[in-house]
Amino acid sequence: MVVHNPNNWHWVDKNCISWARQYFEEKTAGVKSAPNDSKSVEITSLSSLEGDCEVSQRKGKVISLFDLKVVLMMKGNVDDEDFEGSITIPEIAFDSERDDYQFEISIYKETGKSSKARPLIKEEILPQLRDIFSKFGPELLQAHANDIQVPSSQVASEFTKGNLQQPQTSGSVSPAPTVSKALPKSNENVKTSSASGSSNAPLYNTTTLHLEPTFNVPAIELYQTFLDKQRVQAWSRSPLISEGSKSSIEKGDEFTLFGGNVTSKLVECDLGKRLVFEWRLNEWRKGHSSVLAMEFHESKEYHETKLQVTWSGVPVGEEDKVKGNFMDYYVRSIKLTFGFGAVL
Missing domain, CATH: 3.30.530.20 (START domain)
Structure with missing residues (x-):
């Protein structure tokens, strides 16, 4: 992605909501409880993702700003009784800590038997989801920080060059996930002041x-x-x-x-x-x-x-x-x- 931003001085935003959607689709699908003869639970898909997700930079500093609501679909069984349901996470934010995430568990057509899956969800599924959510911010920056800055070799300002460090995050940063390569660039653009005039453009995002x-x-x-x-x-x-x-x-x-x-x-x-x-x-x-x-x-x-x-x-x-x-x-x-x- 080409960015015209002399010395990385100006504020530049990149909308990463589509990347975030695919990230959670890939990372959460297949999360499951340990093998058990009587009970099991598995995340099947991402139902919805709402909110904002951006990577921004000014004066050489790169930050991520996101506030998301995520709904995941699940399935499972208790003593051969199958059930379906959802897990809603009302807020996944850039300043959330691992223990901050709240979870709303919903079991469809709930019975006394299927309700016994709730402890299993809390003990085995939610900790795995906390791990995924806590890594999202660092991996978001790892995948997109370079897209909104010009290389350090093109930066003359010592002030902004001094800020051109790998973005500071809590925890370790794993390699950028491959999902960023699979997304169409048209869905994640650096913000500009002019809009496209193409007649084929969608009526709305x-x-x-x-x-x-x-x-x-x-x-x-x-x-x-x-x-x-x-x-x-x-x-x-x-x-x-x-x-x-x-x-x-x-x-x-x-x-x-x-x-x-x-x-x-x-x-x-x-x-x-x-x-x-x-x-x-x-x-x-x-x-x-x-x-x-x-x-x-x-x-x-x-x-x-x-x-x-x-x-x-x-x-x-x-x-x-x-x-x-x-x-x-x-x-x-x-x-x-x-x-x-x-x-x-």
């Missing part, structure tokens, strides 16, 4: 959100609450505008909610198990839609359904707005309207 609200209702009832038009109009407190006179939304149907502020289309449905919608705010640029995928996990033993929401294609900068609106105007409103759970 996007991210993926992961939510897991819980409802005290069978999965099939919650499933129908998103499709039955009378129910939708009740919890949305607005007319549902769509073509046709059917009482329920069907695959391929497009409709609007909240006074026309939201346009949605049902693109996939699996009775009582899964719904997928194309979803857009009408204030978004024309032609851009996100994908709202919902999976319904019912725990008959605990009389509740966990709604696993994976929301991809959300424009960067709109995450809090989209998440807040969904929790207020969908989740909270459904609970208040039909009594499907406590409202905080």
Whole structure:
């Protein structure tokens, strides 16, 4: 990467969020507990990564600035009963210490038996994840520091040349991971003052959100609450505008909610198990839609359904707005309207 920064004096940023996403995909997938005849747990994939991740330099000094929320998917078994779930890490930050990381463990369709996996997750999986997260900062700098500086041979200033040291980090720095070579350069650019005018450029940089609200209702009832038009109009407190006179939304149907502020289309449905919608705010640029995928996990033993929401294609900068609106105007409103759970 070519950087025009005489004497490495000016502030230069490199966006490394795509690199971070692939880093955690590669490092966390396959993390598992020790072999055990009765219990096992394994991380299967990265569900979502939100936040900011940059490497910056000024006056020869290189630093990393990142604040990330990570959601990992897992699977396992207890006494031949299989389960799936997720582990959410609300904050992985540049100034976090190894023991600072907090973990939210969620087991889908949880039973008394599958809940016995929680101690195993805490004792064997979380320490491995702490190790991975604590190495992220040093390896981020190792992989990207050289991209935002000119070589020391081109630096005349003794002041900045004196700062051209390997970035100081806590702990040892391992060799740069190979993930940095696999990423398209267009996703990780040094910030400049001019934007590309290419007509082929995406309408937005996007991210993926992961939510897991819980409802005290069978999965099939919650499933129908998103499709039955009378129910939708009740919890949305607005007319549902769509073509046709059917009482329920069907695959391929497009409709609007909240006074026309939201346009949605049902693109996939699996009775009582899964719904997928194309979803857009009408204030978004024309032609851009996100994908709202919902999976319904019912725990008959605990009389509740966990709604696993994976929301991809959300424009960067709109995450809090989209998440807040969904929790207020969908989740909270459904609970208040039909009594499907406590409202905080």
